[in-house]
Amino acid sequence: MFLLSLSRSILFAIQSFWRNIWLSLATIFIITLTFISINFLVIISAVSDSAIEAVKEKIDISIYFQQEVNETKVAEIKSHLETLPQIKSITYSSSEDNLANFKTKHQDELLIQEALKELEKNPLGATLIVKAKQLDDYPEILEAIDNPAYSDLIEERSYDDHQVVIDRINAITENVRKGGLIISGLFVIIAALIVFNTVRIAIFTHRHEVGIMKLVGATNWFVRSPFIIENIFSGVIACVLAIGVVYFILSLIQPHLSSYFGGAEFNIIGYFNSNALVIFGSQLIGIIVLNIISSSLAIGKYLRV
Amino acid sequence: MIHLINVTKKFNRQTVAVNNATIHIEPGEFVSIVGQSGCGKTTIIRLLISEIKPDHGQIIIGGWDITKIKSYQIPLLRRQIGVVFQDFKLLPKKTVFENVAFALQVSGTTRGRINKIVPQVLKIVDLEDKLDRYPQELSGGERQRVAIARALVHRPKVLLADEPTGNLDAINSKEIINLLLKINDFGTTVLLVSHDKSIVNALKKRVITMEDGAIVQDQKIGKYVI
Numbered sequence A: 001m002f003l004l005s006l007s008r009s010i011l012f013a014i015q016s017f018w019r020n021i022w023l024s025l026a027t028i029f030i031i032t033l034t035f036i037s038i039n040f041l042v043i044i045s046a047v048s049d050s051a052i053e054a055v056k057e058k059i060d061i062s063i064y065f066q067q068e069v070n071e072t073k074v075a076e077i078k079s080h081l082e083t084l085p086q087i088k089s090i091t092y093s094s095s096e097d098n099l100a101n102f103k104t105k106h107q108d109e110l111l112i113q114e115a116l117k118e119l120e121k122n123p124l125g126a127t128l129i130v131k132a133k134q135l136d137d138y139p140e141i142l143e144a145i146d147n148p149a150y151s152d153l154i155e156e157r158s159y160d161d162h163q164v165v166i167d168r169i170n171a172i173t174e175n176v177r178k179g180g181l182i183i184s185g186l187f188v189i190i191a192a193l194i195v196f197n198t199v200r201i202a203i204f205t206h207r208h209e210v211g212i213m214k215l216v217g218a219t220n221w222f223v224r225s226p227f228i229i230e231n232i233f234s235g236v237i238a239c240v241l242a243i244g245v246v247y248f249i250l251s252l253i254q255p256h257l258s259s260y261f262g263g264a265e266f267n268i269i270g271y272f273n274s275n276a277l278v279i280f281g282s283q284l285i286g287i288i289v290l291n292i293i294s295s296s297l298a299i300g301k302y303l304r305v
Numbered sequence B: 001m002i003h004l005i006n007v008t009k010k011f012n013r014q015t016v017a018v019n020n021a022t023i024h025i026e027p028g029e030f031v032s033i034v035g036q037s038g039c040g041k042t043t044i045i046r047l048l049i050s051e052i053k054p055d056h057g058q059i060i061i062g063g064w065d066i067t068k069i070k071s072y073q074i075p076l077l078r079r080q081i082g083v084v085f086q087d088f089k090l091l092p093k094k095t096v097f098e099n100v101a102f103a104l105q106v107s108g109t110t111r112g113r114i115n116k117i118v119p120q121v122l123k124i125v126d127l128e129d130k131l132d133r134y135p136q137e138l139s140g141g142e143r144q145r146v147a148i149a150r151a152l153v154h155r156p157k158v159l160l161a162d163e164p165t166g167n168l169d170a171i172n173s174k175e176i177i178n179l180l181l182k183i184n185d186f187g188t189t190v191l192l193v194s195h196d197k198s199i200v201n202a203l204k205k206r207v208i209t210m211e212d213g214a215i216v217q218d219q220k221i222g223k224y225v226i
């Protein structure tokens, strides 16, 4: 009985969709624009978040030990540092590893290669690379490393503060985000008004039919469902169009993203693929809820029988 | 079957469309309501299908007190009452068959049952050979017969007819009234609102006369006096 009503409603909706094709197209157009602008916001957020992540990922403290400090001593310091709650990871790299890395890094530079050959001993000490859990944890970790007990063992420690870069990314994206939010807000309002009016006009033009429906005992849901289904139909088409446009835009910006991140991989298309259900699903649910509200209001207005 | 007890309906301060009216109609009766234009006849019909609610009084149909009926129950009420109007209220883009089937569709009747019931009721109104016509291809009398067929699909206990012959000539009017009598013979309670003196007098059935919203006369075998 429910399925029967549903199939009749769908049939009715398709007829009505074609009968008011221009209104249907206008509705689809504006919902598509709304979806695109909302997805634009999603893209901005995703890109800036992962940009900041990428920069954060680069932040660490490198501790360069004196050449003569032996492996056990370094391991001791490492395990001592690891007791700090702020530490996320510590990577040990022996003096041999460092030499090997240094050699490969400078393999084209004859002068350096020559100089290394001259040396009998490995000039490089071991290193520890320390990553904190959070950006704010670094000062405390630095303090722990600057312990006088270690000062004879440590040749140098380096910490590059990337806060400036992070602030800059935040500032840029914040502005874009604000603009996008305003545009999306406008589109949402326009879409709401158009959807509301589409339903209203549809019910108004069918008021004779709807009046007769109610006279012979149709429930409000029976009367309303074709109009809602018709608009959900538009919503689904708009969603599909928006997905097409969004993926097209994504494919355009994807190549530029890698250079923006200075080589760090960020796959925006992959991001959309894995979150597609949430991103597009919530937008579709939004449009359906909007439909139900506006059709209820319109029916209440025209159908007090 | 139909009970109105001290029912009053005002549209605003000046217009009291129904004024303290009490009517009791037993199952199987055929009752005519007559009276001058604007005396409140249509308002009675609208109260009975709960299109409007009374300001005072009580309305009971088939044992169901609909005075304070919930809006979600109204569709159920309307499936138990058949109504026809002067202007037929047919859907112009649907055929005769579809117009009648429509009333069954809204209550979720299966296609199989629709295909069985619709020809049956169209046979009662003698239109079984015009299933595929559109309303504009029918005479006024035929259109009203389609409307009556539609009112019958739910096998209602009560049929309300608000000036069903108002747009019809004498011959067609006679046919419609005969049809209503035939439906009444099946056991359906019929409430007929009419302007037409000759029709009401020829019926020799109960007549209720209204004046300015009030019931002024109720005769077992009545005559249209005013």
Ligand SMILES: Nc1ncnc2c1ncn2[C@@H]1O[C@H](COP(=O)(O)OP(=O)(O)OP(=O)(O)O)[C@@H](O)[C@H]1O
Pocket (backbone or CB within 6 Å): B011, B012, B015, B016, B017, B035, B036, B037, B038, B039, B040, B041, B042, B043, B044
């Ligand atoms: N929606 C409304 N708003 C205000 N007044 C109304 C409304 N509907 C009816 N009326 C008034 O109520 C009174 C009764 O109207 P009703 O339609 O019941 O008369 P009627 O007896 O059916 O008349 P007719 O024989 O012309 O059809 C009239 O005075 C009419 O003007």
Ligand SMILES: [Mg+2]
Pocket (backbone or CB within 6 Å): B041, B042, B043, B162
């Ligand atoms: Mg009237």
